[in-house]
Amino acid sequence: MSEQPTFEPIIIGFTCNWCSYRAADMAGTARLKYPPNVRLIRLMCSGRLDPTFVLKAFSGGADGVLITGCHPGECHYIEQNYKMLRRLLLLKRVLAGMGIEPERLKLVWASAAEGVKFAREMTIFVEEIQKLGPLDWPSWDSGNAHHNVAVSHPEEVTV
């Protein structure tokens, strides 16, 4: 019986511009090895993380989502990483209710100087997701799924 090929997860990483993105940068320039599974998206602050991004990632094929931000007390915008923390804790509960293991969504605090930590956390997360297995969320036919972003024109509709 041949060994099953190791599944290569797709991971979306939301990094904050002021610390964790710089940590990722540092890891890169120091040529620290970390798995290529992680696609990084830079936010100006972890507080910019809208739960919609996470849901879009999972529904779009991601197996894991990693959020990185400045350590508590060190946020470039003072307190916004705490706001993200609250959202994340609530979002994990919602994901669990949908059948998505809360471990697929992970939060890591990392400062700009912690390139080594960053690379290590990426590696650890990929392994954790490999253990969980693929999420395989269905790619639904889309239809007009985003109708609710249309802006109605008050002068045309009598309400």
Place this chain on the structure above:
Amino acid sequence: MTANGKPKFAMYWAASCGGCEIAVLNIGEKILDVDANFEVVFWPVAMDAKYKDVEAMPDKSILLTLFNGGIRNSENEEIAHLLRRKSQILVAFGSCASEGCIPGLANLSSPKDIFNTVYQSISTNNPDKTQPQYQYQMPEGILYTPEFYPVLKTLDQVVEVDYYMPGCPPESHQIAAVIDLVIKVLHGEATLPPPGTTIGAGPSTVCDDCARQRNVKTINKFVRIQDLDHPDPVLCLLEQGIPCNGPATRNGCGALCPSAGAQCIGCYGPADGVLDYGARLVTSFASVIDSNDPEEIDRILDGIPDPVGQFYRFNLAGSLLRAGKPAWKANGSH
């Protein structure tokens, strides 16, 4: 156009409750305006046209069809396609057709669990574990029942939709306003908004309509409404710790439920610019929690015992994730 020159109108219900029909009929005397301006050719609740008659109509011969109810089974989908072919304007009428509504909560369970629960319930005497079959041979002939889909869908997940009228049900004064608009359009006095628009509602949130007093919110506890002794009738419900979905819900209903002392449960769907309704509520609720300590935050969040139900009560089928894993996993299909 029919022989008497009036454009054709149809209203149909898929997996629905009938509340949308009642809401339309609650426009009272205004129904006479509908009668004067349209010929109703298909409305199973009210008159006796059947599917064969709709099939016999030329394509696009019905000017306006209001379609309410979700797509739960094969018959619902078949009629959705049929009415799309026969109608010029197809409106997803009400929460079920627009976003799945309450029956969309079935998307958290597998069909097998649903059937087992219903056909083995505590009062059901069914030792043979009989369940409905899509085809069943009786002595006289075969009987057919529609196929139950693993995931309930919204109307626009199966056909192209021209307009959306949110609400469970859409409030009658909004329905009346839309009818007035359509009649004006018929007489050349107005134009329809661009296809894809949500009509019969506002662009903002219920909070904008709500008369309650709002301050900066600092919640350290979420409560169950029955646990409060006569909540403050003037103060914002969310501020009192009652989980109110006003902040993400589209306005247009007049904030009826908060006015009556009950929390907004979100029946009007997402406000403009909201891509995922539940995500927006996660943000709103998280932003009012008065703590930065993870343990304390968790303790406060324990006050919301059913987050998926709270945040996706009406909107699950229309959300980004659409259905929980148990619904689609067993079948591997969608």
Place this chain on the structure above:
Amino acid sequence: MQRITIDPITRLEGHGRIEIFLNEEGDVANTYFQIPELRGFERFCVGRPVEEMPLLTNRICGVCPEAHHMAAAKAADAVYHVEIPRTAKLLRELLYSGFYFTDHTTHFYALAGPDFVMGPTAPVAERNILGVIHKVGLEIGGKVIQARKYGHHIVEIIGGRKVHPCTSIPGGLTKGITEEQRKEIEEMGRWGIEFAQFTLQLFNDIVLGNKAYLDLILGDFYTHKTYSMGMVDENNKVNFYDGKVSLVAPDGERIGKYAPAEYTDWIAEHVEPWTYLKFPYIKKVGWKGFVDGKDSGVYFATPLSRLNASDGMTTPLAQEQYEKFYTTLGGKPVHQRLAIHWARLIELLYAAERIVELSTDPEITSDNFHTVPTGIPTEGVGIVEAPRGTLTHHYKTDERGILTEVNLIVGTTNNYAPISMSVNKAARSLITKGTVVTEGILNMVEMAFRAYDPCFGCATHSLPGQMPIEITIRDANGDIVDILKQYC
């Protein structure tokens, strides 16, 4: 076998299909009344907080959400072992009476009325609400709209919204009413009494005064001798909102009167593989199939069965009508199913009288409309009379009040077996060897189920429509022999 398919059934809530099979002689071999829909409330309500049930179960039916709202509220109260304050009980029953008033009006004038006012085989173009209005006059049409408006307005005042009320919570309500609102409701109730009496007079003149219709009502092929079910108070008088469920045998003997928590001792449900809906029956008697009689567990739950299962009405004018009803029809119980229409109007009068009674109770405007439950939630059953039948909600929760199990027996579900039997009997009587199956005959088959007001009342303005029906008649090989069509 030849098969006649009527699809879809129209002028009722929900979807349905009738399959009529003819044997070689051309007589009806059997009829199947199929319900092709299921949404799964009993499953997906599990995991939800119990206080949401008055809101979630509203969406089982948007025509009678008030019924589910009340059954759910009572079940949630029972889960918390809380006794709600008297003012809350009064307010809930007042809302409920307002709802009954609008609902029974809707059914009579838009669904039942045309068959009687215009005649069962009248031209389809006339046999609808507009035909009725032309015959009886626009002034009456306006009254019907007003009656519906008033009923819904009462629901709105107490319940927060016209459709899907939101104010019942465990322990009572989220709000009370002001003196101004109370007065408004009282006035609507008084107007309602006059309207109900007028409607009964209309029925008397147009239906009972017409021998052909009277023969139809008393005729055998719309008659079934089954058990009757209805909720009664401690004096065995009809009560829609609270009491115990009375069961009366076909010969009139009361065989039981059960409290909500005892319902599983009395009622069980049978499953058939050709339909999504289940068939409730009386457990002690047992499921014997689709048959009449004391030895069959089939029962019906409608305005007529409520009257049969009770000893009278608590309000004077309705009681007078109750007595006249049974005198005219030759005693209790009455089994002619078309008499349900008459019984429904007696309930309309009772509902209006009740609105006045409740709205003039001195405690109705008190602000003692809620008490905080203190018990640990466990399990509870709430039963009310929905217009279409006894409605049972049964919940089990964990210690936080989160639902772990839900069982519902819904109004029309009680009647699924008797409706099937009524449709079968009507078809057998109307379609025999050599019968030319006309539209009028099909309508008389439909009248068999319409009497039960299956879960929906089409409101005031049922719009003009013929009865487009297509009947495909096939021979034994499945080849088409004839197609009868009528389009709108």
